[in-house]
Amino acid sequence: MREFLNELFTKRYKYDFSYILSLSISILLALILGAVIMLILGYNPIEGYGALIKGAFGSPRGIGDTLAKTVTLAMTGLAMAVAAKAGMFNVGGEGQLFLGAMAAAIVGAELTGVSPIIAIPLCLLAAMAAGGAYASIPAVLKVRLGVNEVITTIMMNSIAIYLCVYLSNGPLKTTERGIASGTQAIDPEFKFTRLITSSTLTQSIFIAAVIALVVWYFMSKTAQGYEQRLTGQNYEFSRYSGFKTNRIAIISMIISGAICGLVGMFEVFGIHGRFIESISKEFYFDGMLVAMIMRYNPIGIVVISIFFAALKMGSTAMEMKVGISSELILVVQSIIIFFMAAENGISRILKEKAAIRKAKREYLAAKAGNV
Amino acid sequence: MSNDIAVNMKNITVRFVETLANDDISLSIKKGEIFAIVGENGAGKTTLMNVLAGQIQPTLGSVEILGSTVTTFSPTAAIKAGIGMVHQHFMLIDSFTVAQNIVLGHEPKKPAKFGIFFDNKAAVRFTEDLIREYGLEVPPNARVRDLGVGLQQRVEILKALALGSKVLILDEPTAVLTPSETDELFKIIRKLKEKGHTIIIITHKLYEVMEISDRVAVLRAGKLAGIEETKNLSESKLASMMVGHELSFESIPRDETVKTPVLDIKNLTVSNARGLIAINDLNLTINSGEIVGIAGVEGNGQSELAQAITGLRPALKGSIYLNGIEITKQSPEKIRKLGLAHIPEDRIKTGLSKQASIWENLLVGKQRRREFAWLKLHLRRDKISKYSKEVYNQFDVRGAGIHIPVGSLSGGNMQKIVVGREFSFENTRAYVISQPTRGLDIAAMQFIHKQIINKRNEGAAILLISADLDEIFMLSDRICTLFEGKITAEFDPKTASKEKVGLAMLTHSKEEVCENS
Numbered sequence: 001m002r003e004f005l006n007e008l009f010t011k012r013y014k015y016d017f018s019y020i021l022s023l024s025i026s027i028l029l030a031l032i033l034g035a036v037i038m039l040i041l042g043y044n045p046i047e048g049y050g051a052l053i054k055g056a057f058g059s060p061r062g063i064g065d066t067l068a069k070t071v072t073l074a075m076t077g078l079a080m081a082v083a084a085k086a087g088m089f090n091v092g093g094e095g096q097l098f099l100g101a102m103a104a105a106i107v108g109a110e111l112t113g114v115s116p117i118i119a120i121p122l123c124l125l126a127a128m129a130a131g132g133a134y135a136s137i138p139a140v141l142k143v144r145l146g147v148n149e150v151i152t153t154i155m156m157n158s159i160a161i162y163l164c165v166y167l168s169n170g171p172l173k174t175t176e177r178g179i180a181s182g183t184q185a186i187d188p189e190f191k192f193t194r195l196i197t198s199s200t201l202t203q204s205i206f207i208a209a210v211i212a213l214v215v216w217y218f219m220s221k222t223a224q225g226y227e228q229r230l231t232g233q234n235y236e237f238s239r240y241s242g243f244k245t246n247r248i249a250i251i252s253m254i255i256s257g258a259i260c261g262l263v264g265m266f267e268v269f270g271i272h273g274r275f276i277e278s279i280s281k282e283f284y285f286d287g288m289l290v291a292m293i294m295r296y297n298p299i300g301i302v303v304i305s306i307f308f309a310a311l312k313m314g315s316t317a318m319e320m321k322v323g324i325s326s327e328l329i330l331v332v333q334s335i336i337i338f339f340m341a342a343e344n345g346i347s348r349i350l351k352e353k354a355a356i357r358k359a360k361r362e363y364l365a366a367k368a369g370n371v
Numbered sequence: 372m373s374n375d376i377a378v379n380m381k382n383i384t385v386r387f388v389e390t391l392a393n394d395d396i397s398l399s400i401k402k403g404e405i406f407a408i409v410g411e412n413g414a415g416k417t418t419l420m421n422v423l424a425g426q427i428q429p430t431l432g433s434v435e436i437l438g439s440t441v442t443t444f445s446p447t448a449a450i451k452a453g454i455g456m457v458h459q460h461f462m463l464i465d466s467f468t469v470a471q472n473i474v475l476g477h478e479p480k481k482p483a484k485f486g487i488f489f490d491n492k493a494a495v496r497f498t499e500d501l502i503r504e505y506g507l508e509v510p511p512n513a514r515v516r517d518l519g520v521g522l523q524q525r526v527e528i529l530k531a532l533a534l535g536s537k538v539l540i541l542d543e544p545t546a547v548l549t550p551s552e553t554d555e556l557f558k559i560i561r562k563l564k565e566k567g568h569t570i571i572i573i574t575h576k577l578y579e580v581m582e583i584s585d586r587v588a589v590l591r592a593g594k595l596a597g598i599e600e601t602k603n604l605s606e607s608k609l610a611s612m613m614v615g616h617e618l619s620f621e622s623i624p625r626d627e628t629v630k631t632p633v634l635d636i637k638n639l640t641v642s643n644a645r646g647l648i649a650i651n652d653l654n655l656t657i658n659s660g661e662i663v664g665i666a667g668v669e670g671n672g673q674s675e676l677a678q679a680i681t682g683l684r685p686a687l688k689g690s691i692y693l694n695g696i697e698i699t700k701q702s703p704e705k706i707r708k709l710g711l712a713h714i715p716e717d718r719i720k721t722g723l724s725k726q727a728s729i730w731e732n733l734l735v736g737k738q739r740r741r742e743f744a745w746l747k748l749h750l751r752r753d754k755i756s757k758y759s760k761e762v763y764n765q766f767d768v769r770g771a772g773i774h775i776p777v778g779s780l781s782g783g784n785m786q787k788i789v790v791g792r793e794f795s796f797e798n799t800r801a802y803v804i805s806q807p808t809r810g811l812d813i814a815a816m817q818f819i820h821k822q823i824i825n826k827r828n829e830g831a832a833i834l835l836i837s838a839d840l841d842e843i844f845m846l847s848d849r850i851c852t853l854f855e856g857k858i859t860a861e862f863d864p865k866t867a868s869k870e871k872v873g874l875a876m877l878t879h880s881k882e883e884v885c886e887n888s
Contacts (some may be wrong), residue, residue, distance in 0.1 A: 223744040230731065233724040240683060240713065240721045241735045242704030 006167045019162040026339035034332040037331035055317020056310035064199025069309035071208045074302045076287025078215045081296035086228035086252035092153030093260040093284030095160030096131035100261020102164045103130035105268045108186030131261020132254040139253035143246040165277045182276040192270045205326035216298040377402045377569040383432035392418040394593040405570045407580045411812030416573045420540050424456040425449030455531025456540040465516040470498040474635045521552035538569045544616035550873040577606045626828040628660020633832035634801050639689035649675035653855035662833040664847030672856040673836045677805045680704040681713040712793040716805035722789040725778030730759035732777050766791035783815030805836045854874050
């Protein structure tokens with residue numbers, strides 16, 4: 001802990017602080033703009049935001065749902081970050097998530113009757129293996145044939161998603177009555193317990209916390225994480241330094257895919273109890289945004305995930321209580337992303353202007369002193 | 372203001388975000404004068420000239436050009452006022468002819484055809500007139516890509532003259548030239564002076580200043596350290612003005628060393644990024660305790676040679692041996708393990724990660740050692756910090772500690788990080804060193820030279836590739852000239868002359884050198 005605090009407050013995080021400042025300003029401006037829109041539409045923004053906060057944090061159930069959403073956002077964000085830090089842009093997390101969910105659902109159904117202590121870890125492994133193996137394909141294609149991983153991962157999303165949809169409607173369709181599409185249900189014994197009544201928060205948050213810690217440790221404290229980081233920063237340098245660049249690309253993608261697979265398993269074991277074709281509502285793409293806004297910083301991703309999860313969960317309450325369309329929150333989110341995309345340029349211009357003003361002032365003061 | 376002043380700069384101050392690039396500089400340059408501006412890298416020479424050329428608006432201060440005060444700082448306004456700048460990197464269009472390049476921006480049009488079509492004949496006529504007027508011989512119809520660097524530079528000068536420049540700024544004009552091309556350039560400069568032009572020349576080569584200039588301004592750390600008539604100066608005086616203290620130019624002691632072959636290159640053929648042969652059937656042996664200098668004009672296969680030896684570029688044919696072990700098809704990692712270190716020519720592109728901190732950059736290559744990584748996994752930050760601080764202090768890096776990003780250091784200090792890291796592998800006995808002091812100031816250069824010679828004295832085998840002939844002469848035990856991918860001649864730096872080496876850099880074989888000399 002001390003080491004962590006030291007790191008946070010020593011000089012080397014100077015630049016991060018200015019980034020946090022601009023992020024806060026962006027969020028504030030976006031919220032103000034959101035309020036302006038509410039006013040124009042004839043609503044009271046205080047009432048609107050009040051309902052939002054109440055919805056997200058005002059009840060045990062609200063807190064539970066917000067935290068559950070945080071888990072999904074943070075996990076997918078971390079998955080994106082692990083690969084991106086090593087220079088691999090994984091856009092295929094959605095497909096990896098589907099395959100992970102499918103693998104966990106199959107193993108979970110097959111192992112019905114087995115003790116959960118044995119079965120659940122096996123399902124975890126199956127989900128991670130499915131996601132990781134699938135993510136390794138574009139990585140291998142990249143290092144062997146030079147195929148751009150952005151394109152292959154995007155295309156492989158569709159392959160994975162439609163394969164899973166086919167399986168859950170065809171060969172693996174449940175025999176239970178009244179279920180339009182979905183695989184055989186897993187043993188109810190395996191399902192994660194809900195931590196708060198009627199909210200979607202389950203025990204999966206503990207697994208997620210462990211994964212987040214491991215990812216943070218791996219990325220910032222290990223030799224492998226160090227090699228991946230430097231490779232992502234400068235590939236030429238990494239090659240020159242004798243790093244195993246091919247292995248780094250593949251490993252980073254496997255870890256990224258494994259985490260995505262795990263998110264899929266959380267959905268199966270936490271909520272649905274089986275694979276269904278609407279298992280994910282583009283969860284990974286939300287996670288990508290979170291990761292990019294925080295520049296792939298693992299701690300930042302977890303923190304900002306809470307904020308975005310609260311916006312998402314609170315917006316439903318806002319719509320029901322005050323009548324403001326929850327789409328408004330999408331506008332606010334987009335404005336934040338827009339500001340952060342321009343952050344680099346704006347802060348540079350501001351810094352330069354400030355420096356010039358300071359120089360003039362100092363120079364004139366010195367001159368006045370001399371005379 | 373009297374009429375014989377070409378440029379008058381008053382209290383010029385330029386402040387960038389972190390640095391004061393120019394601090395209250397005032398100077399005036401007379402008409403028809405060759406005025407040199409010298410200073411170490413980062414002293415503010417180029418910034419000052421960019422103010423004059425309208426590229427940068429000064430934070431404070433005023434500029435007068437040929438009697439009129441500059442109100443707007445823009446390149447267009449500067450050109451109108453009579454300033455012409457020849458940049459270090461030429462701004463020519465390779466596929467255009469000389470004449471087309473010269474008229475670029477004010478192309479003559481064919482009046483008979485609505486005045487919208489380019490009139491090449493008029494452009495050639497215009498260029499020929501210009502060539503005649505200034506006596507700068509260039510073939511007007513030749514394509515620029517077919518010309519040598521020296522001729523390309525003339526085109527740049529003509530281009531500036533075509534725009535009516537009365538004051539010419541030459542930024543490091545000799546950096547890319549061979550000694551004989553430099554002589555030619557100096558003749559041109561003197562000719563322009565006779566015609567009444569004012570020449571401002573930015574350089575850090577002191578003997579050139581002594582040879583060509585009338586007056587010199589010395590900049591140091593953004594401040595004006597002094598303006599002197601060249602005839603009242605000596606090279607050593609100038610050098611001490613530049614660095615702020617007396618410099619000793621004493622040579623670094625060289626020990627007698629035992630010489631056994633370490634790096635052996637046999638019939639090596641390598642292609643470049645475009646698939647053309649860059650190194651052609653090259654043979655070279657480098658012994659322990661010896662520095663072999665590769666002299667050559669850039670682009671004759673130097674980069675490809677270094678990359679092939681270090682495993683970054685595959686060899687088409689031939690083999691490379693390190694201590695008798697073939698390393699031709701090995702990975703960079705394996706080659707490093709076998710005892711070869713590499714200082715790359717481009718420290719920012721290849722040698723460092725700018726965003727990463729100093730310690731992260733120093734750790735590279737040692738990150739899996741037991742002393743730095745527990746179970747080859749958990750990085751032991753205390754041990755790493757200790758080691759990084761040692762290298763940091765030993766190589767006299769000037770910065771704010773080992774935790775700041777390398778990108779915030781100056782070029783010289785960045786290079787010290789690269790050299791410090793590459794020289795800290797205990798079992799490494801062979802080094803490929805490319806452009807070790809490119810863009811560095813004198814103090815940093817001397818420091819790195821000393822480190823290189825120390826390594827040689829310890830018995831290392833060193834291949835030195837440099838575009839700086841002085842550096843090659845100063846450090847090498849043997850000099851090989853590289854031309855179009857082949858070693859064309861070998862010299863002993865104690866007995867060879869720079870002219871002879873310079874000639875060998877431009878010719879195919881030893882025989883030709885002999886015939887010409």
